[in-house]
Amino acid sequence: MGRQTFDLVVVGAGLAGLAATATAVAASGGARVALVHAGLGTFVYGAGGVADLGGVAADHPAVRDFRALVDAAGVPYDGDLGQSQLLPTILGTLLPVNLAPRSLWNGRVRSGTRAAVVGIAGLSAFDADFVAERLNRLACGCCYQARRIELPRQDGLPHSVLELANRFDRDPAFRQTLAEQLRRVAADYDVVLIPAILGQWSDAGQMAELETAVGCPVAEMATLPPSVAGLRLSNRLLAHLRGQGVDIFGGYPVTALEVENARCRGVHVATPGHARHFAASAVILASGPHSANLLPGWSGDQDSRRRPLDHQGRFLADNLYLAGALADPEARHGGNGRAIVGGHGAALAAFEREDDHATH
């Protein structure tokens, strides 16, 4: 007990780890892949918009593969890497992005549109008046108006985004009430903007159903954590990968890598009760910017195959690869695109495939 063997262990469920896992599954043909993660990726704060690819070409296969992945997972992205658009935020700012999950993308600034910013009575974490007032000052060519809807309360309590999302997931009557309320507002507008509450698990089909019932596009705005749009993306991607045969171990931190004679033999994981060890033929570390302590002796550099190097320029292990913000500290800022490209590249390197658009 306590020991399992994999062809590849990916550490971290941010966009880098998810992209690496998906790429590995597709590239390896039947390899045993494990994804170990301690929490959710940073992308959930912002719901996964992609703005910057760190200099790689817009038609990079990593991006193509990622779009295929999110389509298959039921959370498709819209947009065009060649052209940046602006998404309104709950702080009344405009966030430039190229690609975003459809429900966010719906809210992009389009000149001449009339948008209703819809608040929900009893949900204090979002203020439609505040958002509309600030957006209108930006004079971006759209007209924003604050509106308000009432949704049934549970036990008379104030709403929270999670509570609303869970009801959206589970309760068809709630979905219908929401659609009716929004339709009443929508009559005067080209698009309705709402805080992200449309389910933690909902897929593109359910969103489309809602829009049909409302009669116009419905756009979500990510709230402060928990951001339901981000959770949905994370949930659906993980579920999709599990469906592809990936073994997913969520909630447990990797405490150490087992490295011996320049070879990574596996990872140690802290699970309640007993420590576990996963043996691996290759390991991708995509565990975020705060996990450099897993790499004693690392100089901060990596080789062209994304392997971490020591101060003498030798790789720490010939089968250990990096991806995401750990490998690329710059990627913290607008790093979703870089994470996707990095995760993709690390997975190809792990299976000895040349990345045809290699960046190094």
Place this chain on the structure above:
Amino acid sequence: MDRTQVVIIGGGATGAGILWDLSLRGIAAVLLEKRDLANGATGRCHGLLHSGARYAVKDAEAARECLRENRILKTIAPHCIHDVGGLFVRYPQDDPAFFTAWDRACADIGLPTAPLSAAEALDLEPNLPSGILGASTCPDAHVDVFQLTLSNLQAAVARGGRFRAYAEVTAIERRGGQVTGVRFRDTLSGDEDSIDCEMVVNAGGGWAQQVAALAGLHVPVRCDKGSLLVLNHNLVTRVVNRCRKPGDADILVPAGPVCILGTSSITVSGPEGLRAETDEIEALLKLGTELVPCMAESRVLRIFSGVRPLYVPQGADKAGGREISRGFALLDHGVEDNLDGFVSIVGGKLTTYRLMAEKTCDLVASRLGVDEPCRTAETPLRPPTPEAVTRKIRHLLPAQAASIVERRLGPAMAQLAERIEADPDMAEILCECEQVTRAEVAMVMAVDAKVPVRTINDVGRRCRLGFGSCQGTFCGYRAMLEGYRQGLWPAEAAAADFKRYLDERWKGQAQIPNGKQLEQLMLSHDLFGPSHHFHSDGEG
């Protein structure tokens, strides 16, 4: 032109205590503070309500003063004090001669202590190192400095005193040898204004020298910087002192959900632009782990520094209008410098703020020919809470929130209940760490609040919102929106203030060591920068 009898400069504990004391004596007074209450040493201190035990060996008189004030404050302001008690712990590496000297000195001044064996001490505080030799109890306590300052101000305002924040005194007017008033500037709007008065009290703490210079006088003050580390756990449940000659990082004070380690002592050139240096922080942490070894694994939430204003008299014991107690100095500039109506109160400790206020107001009253005695030692800072109000709040709020809010609001919980009954949504908790409801935030923001707010940070100083481990990342945003809804600020001003608020928090955390709190900080950056395009350089 506004008029009053006395203008007080400086809204720390001392200035607030003076406003309360004067108001109780029926003397009209206005307190001007250049930022918000407790902006200076008061808001940046350790929050230890000294029992005097720390000073017993070296300075019996200062120790007696602390002991007296400790007892008084526990009676008049119990809602500001967590009476946790203190331990003086004997470490094997410290001088045993000091242990005996300490026992004797405490006994001499009547300071109640009780000896504990090492096993007994470890039983009470399991995080102490197992090698300790023993300990003694003492009546140390933790004082919530914001609550204490706020309570003094609220009590004073209820009796006609006036407090004005964001009012920096820029000139002290004089005609011949007599003070006639002050000019001040609103530090948020830039507006200038003035007040005529008969007397001016300089309670500028570390700024006392600069304040005196506004009247053309020299008050020599040395600024002694101390830095403190806020740790995310309650490593101890009592104040833990190291039983030795006072030095760096030998006190750990439990303060609600966190505990505070301090302090260092470094002479600096002035009270502004304070910053803890990296080696200073490392040294504090190293000594801290001697005190409580498991500190090595705990998380540093925040680091802050304050200055102790030390009065350094030239020709120290020159007689005159100067009453020098051990800890503080009261300067009557009418006698000292031929400027009637100007008084400076310098030095001291938070623990002795009331006594400093008493001495100052005795002098002010005598100059004004007012014959009212000081009554602050007997008068509770806040009336008791009617039982019915407590019951009502327990019915309206979850148990945890109810018990915390009772300390903060006392009888004002009646207004809290009114707001929640009028709109049950106001019971929502905006700040989980400190259990602050929307209703409480709305009360704090009300235009008729006794001590009004103008920024999100001010809200924190009234009700502790944003003081917990999220450091305002989430609840600061919620408070901003609440202020917008209450009409306190329009959307643009709200957003601008929230940006400043985040900036200040981020700066305050810039030097914390690696670890969980750094992750929290990066989360905050990621959230408002890349994810919401709120705080990146690109946005105007």
